[in-house]
């Protein structure tokens with residue numbers, strides 16, 4: 001069993017630490033920040049996150065799903081706020097289990113730090129990795145007491161999108177990296193609880209103000225507050241962070257674009273001008289490892305934009321895939337690392353693309369009648385042909401079908417939906433006989449292609465039911481659309 005150093009104690013580093021420690025490795029996790037269980041620190045970005053089925057499967061494997069339940073709020077769909085203040089719920093799925101879970105980033109991280117320690121990992125905080133020598137396995141950490149040198153047999157880089165371990169892989173000639181910065185950024189605002197501690201907006205929906213070139217979303221936290229996030233261009237004459245630089249500009253913009261939110265955030269302009277503007281990027285890396293010495297995973301290997309709520313879920317899944325390859329190659333770690341990337345990179349490339357696509361869906365698709373019709377038809381086809389037609393969103397969020405397979409299926413499904421809605425404005429005008437024939441052919445293609453596949457599809461209900469709370473007032477399907 002190896003002497004493993006994990007750099008980074010975020011979602012990926014902590015889950016990996018549990019999986020390695022349970023397999024008998026000596027595990028030390030080095031985290032640059034203080035211990036967030038003891039010191040109240042700003043998590044740095046996105047206060048809450050959407051947890052999806054594939055992430056929950058991993059949390060179940062790690063043994064913390066029951067502990068996570070109290071810090072989540074289930075969301076049954078998107079509540080789309082029109083400029084005139086009216087709202088429309090667009091359900092995420094067809095069943096009560098098909099909900100996403102809003103979870104506090106720092107509370108979840110705290111649970112995972114506990115789990116890593118319980119599994120036997122040692123966690124050292126305030127240790128910022130500054131250098132990795134891949135040949136000797138020596139790492140240099142900056143600490144409040146000065147620099148510290150640490151020797152490792154194997155280095156797991158779970159140190160996020162600006163990974164120091166990845167930088168060492170690049171310098172050694174193992175990795176090639178492309179960072180695609182998005183020209184849109186984000187800013188978070190807190191919508192406080194109402195006077196009696198109650199939620200000011202429906203707590204069981206993801207609120208979305210889609211305005212085509214920008215959008216605002218709000219996710220609830222268990223304490224009664226919401227985290228609202230504005231996504232818009234960094235620069236430009238219209239809605240841009242550069243243009244929103246005075247209290248008057250901020251107040252005018254919010255009053256005209258999000259009038260129904262304004263009364264709920266009394267200190268809106270103060271928050272807006274005080275909070276940092278975050279950047280978003282996709283990191284595409286080729287060459288995740290250096291022999292049997294080092295490997296990167298999570299955002300360090302595959303950071304994506306947040307519009308499908310999948311970065312952390314994907315990071316969790318990558319930990320499980322890596323652990324499986326280590327099990328499959330007990331005497332050849334280099335082969336395990338290579339097999340891990342060979343299996344996983346097509347999937348992380350696919351979710352990177354789908355996450356970018358979903359920005360368009362969120363900021364303009366949800367208010368485009370043709371898109372809304374296709375989405376309603378997708379849910380209808382799933383009701384009529386269960387298991388044979390699964391809407392793309394559900395395949396990503398409520399199933400564990402590998403992302404690359406989801407992407408392939410989603411492309412074919414988009415063709416089917418386009419054909420069935422051609423010249424149609426209402427769901428009841430769709431030719432259902434034609435739909436049955438198209439779905440039968442599509443299903444046969446899928447079965448033929450995946451006959452020998454070694455993955456299994458775990459659905460939302462299979463992991464959630466009885467383990468994690470779903471909204472009791474969930475109304476899936478037609479009635480709620």
Ligand SMILES: Cc1cc2nc3c(=O)[nH]c(=O)nc-3n(C[C@H](O)[C@H](O)[C@H](O)COP(=O)(O)OP(=O)(O)OC[C@H]3O[C@@H](n4cnc5c(N)ncnc54)[C@H](O)[C@@H]3O)c2cc1C
Pocket residue numbers: 007008009010011012013030031032033045046048049050051127128129130158159160161162163164186278297298299300303304306308309310311312313314315
């Ligand atoms: C606005 C926004 C919203 C998001 N929403 C969602 C969502 O809804 N659902 C979802 O699944 N994902 C979401 N994500 C993505 C998610 O945050 C990341 O994919 C996830 O945190 C990746 O986990 P990680 O452990 O790989 O990296 P990180 O979370 O970045 O963790 C890396 C850890 O390493 C530490 N570290 C960094 N550098 C060093 C160093 N040199 N030495 C030592 N330690 C170091 C950091 O302090 C941190 O603790 C969102 C991201 C953003 C920006």
